[in-house]
Amino acid sequence: MNRRVPAPEPAFLEHERSLVDAALERVLDRSLCHVDPRIADVVRYAVMGGGKRLRPILCVAAYRVAGGAVREALYDASCAIEIIHTYSLVHDDLPCMDDDDLRRGRPTSHRVFGVVAATVAGAAMIPIACRILDQGATSLGLGAEARAAAVADLTQAAGAAGMVAGQFLDLEAEGRATSLDELESIHLRKTGALFAASLRLGGRLGQADSPVLDALADCGRQLGLAFQVTDDLLDVTGHAAVLGKTAGRDQSQGKATYPALLGIKGARAHAARASAAAASALERAGIRDGTLQALIDFAVRRDR
Numbered sequence: 001m002n003r004r005v006p007a008p009e010p011a012f013l014e015h016e017r018s019l020v021d022a023a024l025e026r027v028l029d030r031s032l033c034h035v036d037p038r039i040a041d042v043v044r045y046a047v048m049g050g051g052k053r054l055r056p057i058l059c060v061a062a063y064r065v066a067g068g069a070v071r072e073a074l075y076d077a078s079c080a081i082e083i084i085h086t087y088s089l090v091h092d093d094l095p096c097m098d099d100d101d102l103r104r105g106r107p108t109s110h111r112v113f114g115v116v117a118a119t120v121a122g123a124a125m126i127p128i129a130c131r132i133l134d135q136g137a138t139s140l141g142l143g144a145e146a147r148a149a150a151v152a153d154l155t156q157a158a159g160a161a162g163m164v165a166g167q168f169l170d171l172e173a174e175g176r177a178t179s180l181d182e183l184e185s186i187h188l189r190k191t192g193a194l195f196a197a198s199l200r201l202g203g204r205l206g207q208a209d210s211p212v213l214d215a216l217a218d219c220g221r222q223l224g225l226a227f228q229v230t231d232d233l234l235d236v237t238g239h240a241a242v243l244g245k246t247a248g249r250d251q252s253q254g255k256a257t258y259p260a261l262l263g264i265k266g267a268r269a270h271a272a273r274a275s276a277a278a279a280s281a282l283e284r285a286g287i288r289d290g291t292l293q294a295l296i297d298f299a300v301r302r303d304r
Contacts, residue, residue, distance in 0.1 A: 012291075013052075013298070016060065020053040023075035024082065027132045035124070042113045042121035043128070047086045049104045052302075054295070055081045055194060058223075059202035061291045062216050066206025068140075077136025077150075077205055080129040081198050084158045087125035088194075090118055092167065130155065133201075140205055150204050157197035166190025175254035183256055184225065191231075192224030199223075215285030219278045219292070226274035227299045232257040233267050234304065271300045 024047055032040040056078035063074055093100045093108040094115060100108055110118035130151050137147045156162060166189030173186060199216035208216075236259050258267040278296050282289070 013057070016057045017053045019075050020056045020078065020082065021048070023056075023072070023079050024048060027076050027079045027136075031128045031132060038113075038117060039121050039124055042090075042109055042117050043125060045112060046090050046109045046118075046121065047083060047125075049106055051082075051086075051104055052304075053082060054227075054299070055085055055198040058195065058198040058220070058292075058295060059205070061289070061295060062199040062202025062208075063206040064202075065216075065287055065289050065292065066203045066208035066212065068206030071140070073136050073139035074205060077133055077140065078198075078202070080133035080136070080154060081194065081201065083125050083129040083132065084154060084163075085194060087122045087129070088158070088163055088167070090122040090125075094119060097167070097171065126155075126158065137205060142205065142207070146204065146207070150201055153197050153200050153204065157193040162189050162193035162197075166193065170256070173256040176256075178256040178261065180261060183258065183261060186256065187225055187228040188221055191228040192221040195224035195227065196220030211285055212287065215281050215287060218281035219296075222274050222278035222281060223296055223299055226271045226278060226296070229258045229267055229271035229274065230300050230302065232259055233264065233271070234302075235259075236264065275300050 028044060028047060032043060035043070056075070059078040059081055060070065060074060064070065068074065089103060090109045092098050093103055094110055101111055102108060108118075109121065113121070133151055133154055134147050137150050142150070158164070166186050169182075169186045170190055173182065178186075196217040197220070199220040200213050203213045203216045235257070258270055261267075262270055275296055279293060282292060
């Protein structure tokens with residue numbers, strides 16, 4: 001587990017994004033061919049609207065750490081994570097949730113297609129993602145038990161103990177004071193769970209052993225916290241033209257955020273601590289990988 005690969009530069013990230021985008025086109029072509037066009041069009045619009053693609057890139061990096069030979073099927077399988085992430089964005093933007101008009105520099109899905117179509121399409125992405133993951137894992141040679149475990153990882157992260165719980169707690173916390181422990185409890189679920197699944201799935205697809213899978217998941221949870229703190233900071237310090245979404249929404253909605261609780265300086269220090277904890281989780285398991293470390297750094301250095 002000491003194999004190193006070159007640390008990512010902007011060109012690396014752009015190259016990986018292009019591979020993920022090509023894989024998304026492939027898997028959506030296969031998955032949507034028999035879907036009602038009124039749903040399929042929303043799914044395509046939401047999924048192919050850009051984005052960092054950080055979660056599938058993390059999945060691929062973890063697969064490399066596990067020693068897997070990278071193939072097209074790996075990128076296809078990693079798309080499942082991006083589709084689950086996109087479903088969460090579509091639903092987060094709905095009027096009953098955060099009621100936002102802008103996502104990834106474009107009007108949100110419900111503003112283009114209507115609330116009903118966006119709601120149904122978001123729900124449709126969940127089984128689509130599970131099928132894509134199972135198909136990709138099959139192509140990578142995983143047996144039925146390992147494939148089932150991979151789908152379980154994804155659905156548990158996205159479900160009532162993961163992202164769904166985090167979104168509920170986030171909405172419940174609006175307009176009231178929260179402690180740091182409460183805030184972290186929200187974001188370990190809303191953001192950390194899917195980051196943990198991204199890394200764990202990459203290791204599982206590469207058939208890593210349990211200690212490595214656990215270390216990757218621990219890293220992902222802390223990385224998710226660092227990412228969320230940075231998101232909160234960017235909502236305060238960034239601009240919509242750069243972010244691709246409405247700046248200042250957290251404050252206007254009375255959201256519980258790290259800058260509101262800790263101040264900007266304190267939030268930046270908290271992001272740095274979470275980032276360091278993510279790196280430490282890998283080090284304790286003997287995982288020393290330049291790409292994963294650089295992706296951890298990117299999560300807190302980014303400007304969008």
